[in-house]
Amino acid sequence: MRNAPFCSGLLIAAIVIVGAPAAYADEKAALDRLVRAYPDQLATHDDRVVVWRDGTTMPVSDGMPDKSFDERLRNASLLDQLLLPYPKGPLAIPPSLQDDPGRFRNEVFFDKMYGNCEKDEVQKHLVTIAWLPKSWGGHLKVTEINGVATKLQAISAELDALPLPLRKYAFPSAGTFNCRSVKDTGKRSMHAYGAAIDLNIAFSDYWLWRPHAAYRNRIPYEIVAIFERHGFIWGGKWSHYDTMHFEYRPELF
Numbered sequence: 001m002r003n004a005p006f007c008s009g010l011l012i013a014a015i016v017i018v019g020a021p022a023a024y025a026d027e028k029a030a031l032d033r034l035v036r037a038y039p040d041q042l043a044t045h046d047d048r049v050v051v052w053r054d055g056t057t058m059p060v061s062d063g064m065p066d067k068s069f070d071e072r073l074r075n076a077s078l079l080d081q082l083l084l085p086y087p088k089g090p091l092a093i094p095p096s097l098q099d100d101p102g103r104f105r106n107e108v109f110f111d112k113m114y115g116n117c118e119k120d121e122v123q124k125h126l127v128t129i130a131w132l133p134k135s136w137g138g139h140l141k142v143t144e145i146n147g148v149a150t151k152l153q154a155i156s157a158e159l160d161a162l163p164l165p166l167r168k169y170a171f172p173s174a175g176t177f178n179c180r181s182v183k184d185t186g187k188r189s190m191h192a193y194g195a196a197i198d199l200n201i202a203f204s205d206y207w208l209w210r211p212h213a214a215y216r217n218r219i220p221y222e223i224v225a226i227f228e229r230h231g232f233i234w235g236g237k238w239s240h241y242d243t244m245h246f247e248y249r250p251e252l253f
Contacts, residue, residue, distance in 0.1 A: 058112070072104045
């Protein structure tokens with residue numbers, strides 16, 4: 001995912017939040033959202049652990065509230081994962097530096113939820129869906145866990161109903177399931193869980209393709225809004241921008 005040279009007063013606020021225990025002042029509300037977002041997987045939480053439906057528990061914190069941005073990218077706790085708020089709606093200005101809501105991912109959490117693709121655990125839950133069948137007709141493999149496949153099928157139908165000048169951004173897809181890591185973190189991508197999709201690469205921008213250039217986006221918000229309604233966040237709202245990328249992260253809404 002991606003880097004743009006934007007900075008604002010929001011950055012100062014973010015630094016203060018990241019660097020102090022007060023970052024987690026609203027941790028109960030954040031953890032409430034996490035449990036509500038994955039009702040088939042999570043049962044409850046307290047101030048120390050999240051409880052899974054199978055009775056196992058997972059700590060919410062690693063006891064390191066002063067981690068740097070890069071440390072959170074590579075070793076996120078559950079509270080780190082929930083730290084940066086995702087701005088639903090159109091962007092008025094480009095994201096501030098290191099404002100990457102959703103890029104902090106706890107790999108242990110997602111491995112338990114979707115499986116480890118390196119052990120063929122994710123593959124057992126992949127199903128094939130048609131993507132924009134009226135416009136493209138290709139097929140994609142995505143996970144059925146958390147209803148991701150059903151949600152992407154609904155998104156496909158909404159996108160297929162858009163006028164061609166809009167829906168052209170959504171096909172062909174550049175891919176869904178791929179057992180790989182994120183290039184700049186070494187941690188598994190949400191593609192490795194079958195819970196992410198990349199859109200038409202011809203209209204996409206990615207910070208690693210142009211690492212010293214300013215933020216750029218060509219994806220219309222009409223496309224983004226459809227994904228957001230179904231619980232998918234957009235990589236175009238990251239300072240390390242990845243405008244073709246959407247991943248299922250309902251806990252951030």
